[in-house]
Amino acid sequence: MSDKQITVVIVGMGFGKEFIPIYQSHPNIKAVGICTRSKQTRDELTAKFNLDPNLVFEHFEDVPKRDDVDAIHVVTPVPDHARMTLASLNANKHTACTIPMAMTVEDCKAIVEAKRRSGKVYMMMETALYTREFLYGLNLAQTGQLGRIQFVRGSHIQDMSMEGWGEYWKGYPPMLNGTHAISPLLKINNTIAETVVCHGSGRLSDDLASRYGSPFAVETATFTLRGSDVVAEATRSLFDVVRQYRESYDVYGTKMSFEWEQLQDEEHVVFDGGENASRINVPDTDELLIEPIKHFTKREKIDDPNHVSFLQGAGHGGSHPHLVQEFVAAIVEGRDSAVDAALAANYTCAGICAHESAMKGGIRVDVPSFDE
Numbered sequence: 001m002s003d004k005q006i007t008v009v010i011v012g013m014g015f016g017k018e019f020i021p022i023y024q025s026h027p028n029i030k031a032v033g034i035c036t037r038s039k040q041t042r043d044e045l046t047a048k049f050n051l052d053p054n055l056v057f058e059h060f061e062d063v064p065k066r067d068d069v070d071a072i073h074v075v076t077p078v079p080d081h082a083r084m085t086l087a088s089l090n091a092n093k094h095t096a097c098t099i100p101m102a103m104t105v106e107d108c109k110a111i112v113e114a115k116r117r118s119g120k121v122y123m124m125m126e127t128a129l130y131t132r133e134f135l136y137g138l139n140l141a142q143t144g145q146l147g148r149i150q151f152v153r154g155s156h157i158q159d160m161s162m163e164g165w166g167e168y169w170k171g172y173p174p175m176l177n178g179t180h181a182i183s184p185l186l187k188i189n190n191t192i193a194e195t196v197v198c199h200g201s202g203r204l205s206d207d208l209a210s211r212y213g214s215p216f217a218v219e220t221a222t223f224t225l226r227g228s229d230v231v232a233e234a235t236r237s238l239f240d241v242v243r244q245y246r247e248s249y250d251v252y253g254t255k256m257s258f259e260w261e262q263l264q265d266e267e268h269v270v271f272d273g274g275e276n277a278s279r280i281n282v283p284d285t286d287e288l289l290i291e292p293i294k295h296f297t298k299r300e301k302i303d304d305p306n307h308v309s310f311l312q313g314a315g316h317g318g319s320h321p322h323l324v325q326e327f328v329a330a331i332v333e334g335r336d337s338a339v340d341a342a343l344a345a346n347y348t349c350a351g352i353c354a355h356e357s358a359m360k361g362g363i364r365v366d367v368p369s370f371d372e
Helices: 015-025 039-048 078-090 105-118 132-142 179-188 206-212 291-297 314-318 320-333 341-359
Strands: 006-011 029-035 071-074 094-097 122-124 149-157 193-201 218-225 231-237 246-253 257-259 268-271 277-280
Touching: 006 015, 006 320, 015 029, 015 039, 015 291, 015 320, 029 039, 071 078, 071 320, 078 094, 078 105, 094 320, 105 341, 122 320, 122 341, 132 179, 132 246, 132 257, 132 314, 149 179, 179 218, 179 231, 179 246, 179 341, 193 341, 218 341, 291 320, 314 320
Parallel strands: 006 029, 006 071, 071 094, 094 122, 149 231
Antiparallel strands: 149 246, 193 218, 218 231, 246 257, 257 268, 268 277
């Protein structure tokens, strides 16, 4: 491993604070800083994690200006993602950002261009691609155990009326934040989305529907995939639908199929021929990680289990140390990340275009690709 040392600043201390001890434990990290508007949060976390006060920021605008900051990890509300990502890349900083990449196709294009100009690493920190459940299925696909994949389905059903979610979420169009449901379907087929047909279902309350001009309680999309005869189906809802949180993917092959558990912690199902079905707990993924950060896959390592991101979603499936490992490795090795700007833009625009299709009565919409 290279001995290159990186200083990273994490912006946004909701579930962003979960990444502080992971970065601090990584051998290629020189220092970790934070940025949050809350003085109380800054003071508490500076003391708890023994942060350098010189790397503790109140205002985001001050972070990209700093020559001693190599990388910025954005974990702020969705409406800030594009602006902060562009500011970071345009200041020649390696940039990680939580999902989604942006809220418009135009902003996704601008980020892809900014990444190309800067030559820096960009990574969309998509937790769904690094959960133990997804990595288990991806291994089945890559080792041929599934046979030929015939169909994939994803869902992300949540109740954002719970206390703790930001005001901007109220009435948010479901597929505009669709990457948790969409990206596993594309990744397991090792491809990107080409076209989408999406239908909205049900009706939100008038108050919620008025905020983004989007009436649908649920949006369900089917995607055609580049170079594949598989069609992927994804369903997303945020309000006015009663169900326990579920962020899932199912994959059906000629030799084996995998279905996500119906209820949290009831175990997933593997089908391996005929009427055979067995429930499984998927194995942990710590053997894929470097020694200093592998223990962070464990659910009990979540620092703030009462944060709404973890009350719904079981700690993001042990994904956080994988995200850190891949982002840092890409910087150290001088390569693109596994969820580079071009790929992240397709994953994000797949959802944006799905919502456009739903609003236009289910017309087919081309999803842009961002290849060189």
